[in-house]
Amino acid sequence: MSSNFHPDGTLFIVSGPSGAGKTTLIDKVQAQLKDIGIRLYFSVSHTTRAPRAGEKDGVNYHYVSPEEFSQMIERGEFLEWAHVHANRYGTSKAEVKWRLEAGQDVILDIDYQGARQIAQDPELEPRSMSVFLFPPSLEALEQRLRVRGLNTDGEIELRLRKAMDEISEGKDFYKYVIINDHLDAAAECLKATIIAKKLQTKTALEAIARMAERFKEEQQNGRITRGRG
Numbered sequence: 001m002s003s004n005f006h007p008d009g010t011l012f013i014v015s016g017p018s019g020a021g022k023t024t025l026i027d028k029v030q031a032q033l034k035d036i037g038i039r040l041y042f043s044v045s046h047t048t049r050a051p052r053a054g055e056k057d058g059v060n061y062h063y064v065s066p067e068e069f070s071q072m073i074e075r076g077e078f079l080e081w082a083h084v085h086a087n088r089y090g091t092s093k094a095e096v097k098w099r100l101e102a103g104q105d106v107i108l109d110i111d112y113q114g115a116r117q118i119a120q121d122p123e124l125e126p127r128s129m130s131v132f133l134f135p136p137s138l139e140a141l142e143q144r145l146r147v148r149g150l151n152t153d154g155e156i157e158l159r160l161r162k163a164m165d166e167i168s169e170g171k172d173f174y175k176y177v178i179i180n181d182h183l184d185a186a187a188e189c190l191k192a193t194i195i196a197k198k199l200q201t202k203t204a205l206e207a208i209a210r211m212a213e214r215f216k217e218e219q220q221n222g223r224i225t226r227g228r229g
């Protein structure tokens with residue numbers, strides 16, 4: 001970890017309509033940020049939807065039955081969960097909490113309902129940052145969904161309708177909005193928001209204060225001796 005960044009585990013949330021480019025951008029930014037000392041762990045969600053061709057259990061999602069999902073809700077195992085496109089999706093506490101406690105940074109690709117739940121959680125909100133990613137137009141979104149080739153016409157229609165809901169529902173609580181028109185430009189913007197959060201003054205100052213406190217204690221315990229000259 002670069003000493004430029006505060007060591008507190010931070011939760012990064014990327015939301016936006018299906019097809020906006022979340023997966024593409026998260027992959028790109030994850031690789032580029034590693035070079036400057038920010039390692040983002042992608043949180044693998046649980047879902048009741050069936051795997052698509054090429055998707056792997058435990059990599060893209062943890063695929064569970066509706067019954068298993070309901071049991072996880074009952075046992076309070078989700079940090080957040082929501083109905084999305086006729087299925088249920090959720091972030092399990094087991095996937096995220098220990099990493100944050102261990103000072104690791106986690107990135108979530110979740111919808112606005114999940115992002116809102118985290119924004120309303122007094123424990124998680126201060127250590128989280130959310131970005132709403134949007135395509136340059138709904139026409140561009142439809143085009144991307146068609147080019148991606150993973151959804152039927154009916155699914156694409158559902159995703160476009162949901163995109164409109166997301167604009168009206170999400171506009172109040174996201175910290176940043178990024179329009180994913182040119183991929184490289186959008187990646188720079190996403191990196192900038194993440195870097196800014198990792199430099200945030202209050203958290204960074206608290207980290208420096210903790211460092212000073214530790215140094216003082218060690219000095220008092222005689223573990224640090226003054227160097228010569």
Ligand code: ADP
Pocket residue numbers: 016017018019020021022023024025144145147148180181182183186
């Ligand atoms: P999401 O994860 O938000 O559903 P994806 O990352 O799967 O979206 O992107 C949807 C499709 O759009 C993919 O085929 C991807 O290659 C393409 N795409 C992503 N960003 C751009 C962009 N800036 N310009 C053109 N196509 C893009």
Ligand code: 5GP
Pocket residue numbers: 015016017018045046049080081082084085089090091109110111112113114115
């Ligand atoms: P897809 O089925 O295309 O992979 O994902 C559909 C939508 O579900 C995306 O908008 C994605 O952000 C959202 N999603 C994925 N995982 C979660 C999750 O754990 N919680 C919530 N609330 N939404 C999720």
